[in-house]
Amino acid sequence: MTMAAAMQSRTAEAPARSKASRIAHVDIVADLDEAEPIWRALEKSGHLFTPYQRFDLLGPWQRLVGEHEGARPFIVVARDAERRPLLLLPLSLRQNHGVRTASFMGGKHTTFNMGLWNAEFAAQVIAADLDTLLALLREHADVLSLTQQPMRWHEQQNPFALLPRQSAINGCPLLVMEPGGPPASRISNSFRRRLKSKEKKLQALAGYRYHLATSDTDVTRLLDWFFRIKPARMAEQKLPNVFAEPGVEQFIRDACLAPCGEGRAIDIHALECDDEVIAIFAGVADGQRFSMMFNTYTLSEHARYSPGLILMRNIIDRYAERGYSSLDLGIGTDEYKRMFCKGDEDIFDSFVPLTSRGKLAAMAMSSLNHGKRLVKQNQMLLDLARRVRQAFG
Template identity: 60%
Template sequence: MTMAAAIDYPTASTQAASRITRVDVLRDFATAEPVWRHLETADTLSTPYQRYDFQAAWQAHVGQLEGLRPFIVIAYDANDQPLLLLPLGARQENGLQVAGYLGGKHVTFNMPLWQRDFAEAATRADMEALQSGIRRHRETVDLLALARQPRHWLGIANLMAQWPSQPSTNDCPVLRLLPGASPTDHVSNSFRKRLKGKEKKYEVLPGYRYLLATRDAEIKRVLDAFFTTKPLRMAEQKLPNVFAEPGIEDFIRAACLAPRDGGRAIDIHALVCDEEVIAMFAGVADAGRFSMMFNTYTMSANAKYSPGLILMRSIIDHYAACGITSLDLGIGADDYKRMFCKDDEPIFDSFVPLTTRGKLGAMGLSSFARAKRLVKQTPALLNLAQRLRGALQR
């Protein structure tokens, strides 16, 4: 789709056909909270990354430090019922006011919270009315930069794809969990046997077990181990420690402790023994998806028997038994992800200008994103980029 499509203005006839009759833009979480929590019910379509408690924790500990101001869009119907909530934050970038999803690079998927029946039946006219409503707002921004949006969620098409879109830099490896399937349909019998042989090395350790951390003390123990070990692991890989950036640790600790029905805003899984946390994975979950956010494993001799793979098998079995239908390990092409995730979740970006000034910004961001995807999809270019990054970090 060309960028020209982004600057089309809805006509009176398309606006009249839309269920959207009002679009509000709220600039603080407290005012948005009642509608936000209403849209977290079972009749809503959204990803677990867009829960109020997750997003509020991120904004309080990270977004504010980055100069991001809430720009929360809510669309209503003629009966004053909310149809969707678009959780955005705005800031000035290169002379433009740019709004994007809250949560930064620690969020894999971005999407509005939709009233489910609206998400299933909305038309292009509805999406044009939404864009027009944002544009007419007195506190509008120049540009919407909407990254990492799934094309489908729980089998329902994401209506945001009706706006100008292009493939994101990377797709996301995903494992489909078929209802009623045998565990060996998700992790093969031969792979299970290999992992079981490795796990026997751990079973002799006092207190060895798989743990879904539910108590505050368990969560604190695992996070203390993570924030000690992860910097060492990233240094091994010559990668910058993104978890040391201002506010990130406080956000993660707050979200991991924030309660939700059936768990926490971020759930933590681990292999532990009395002596140490051997491996951990943390992510967000809802009734249909578990999505990985971050992980690490011990620096001790216990690292040599593939604890991360053993833990991943346990996590898959846990969520399959809970009826969850898909699981992902985050964006990226790491080898261990392909051991479990055989399919790809296509995701897309949208750069939507709302003002005349925003048109050039949208074209620039779109071109940069396309170039980045080209590098990631071309082995020779990717190798060159990695060598340059390594040289700059020395």
């Protein structure tokens, strides 16, 4: 079934009067500064977006990382007949083999990708709205590669779930919390006891503490430590150091220093004593969800007391006590994540052809991601792939 046909079949169920799209105009903005006022206005309450799409996080990514990768800003602003913004899509455009591909800004550094929606419009979106939007993008791009999108955000459906979609390659471990609930409702008493006995060793250290970095000096000091320690940790795990790629370190520093509400665009939580930083976790928070972005822990002998898990317990309790209802630990099913997160966030990918040239590209992208997902799901194949990589790496 073609994309248009798939959408028509869904539209047919909508009442006749609502067939017309509320989208009357679509602007393509190729300049971050020009897009900034509308973008920031859509970050205010009454809008639907994830904290990964904040201007202060994606702006530095686009300027420092995206541009270096040959990605140009492709910011889509959809408006109603009165020219009120209904939606902003923070995309970037790349051209490979003659195919223009638009994808979300943020690359491998964002766990979730989504537009910034007027929440009332998002709740009423029908296929005709998306048809109108896509029709107006055809002149500018051949294919949309929209990966790692949450099905829902804060109890509201992501309107792009109406597009043809497939499950994302990797899951995202999720902890649903009862705001203000008893500590055992989020972390079992037996697990807490185990962590407490390990923490006794750390508590003996002078100046041992958990805190959220609030001053620029603290943020910079913790990041200096992170960029020194993380490469050693990644080398130990035989993983490529994504933080060494051009522009990445400066992008992270800029976002961690950018003020945002009561915190920063990226918040840094730390466990430390007077002599050393023991562990850090950095992530984004929006009043309801904390989402982890990157972490590392000390190379000293204190690493044996599970400082990462102790820090995670502190973070979970901190946000639960502030009325947060969920917390996720980023893409991937590392063992430690399962100690805290029993569920998974439902995330999907959409590869949407806009032109005939984009059709083949969308099929290829979809097949490639589907294949990667099958490999991930088959532990035997995964182990084999890892051994082959080690043998020939």
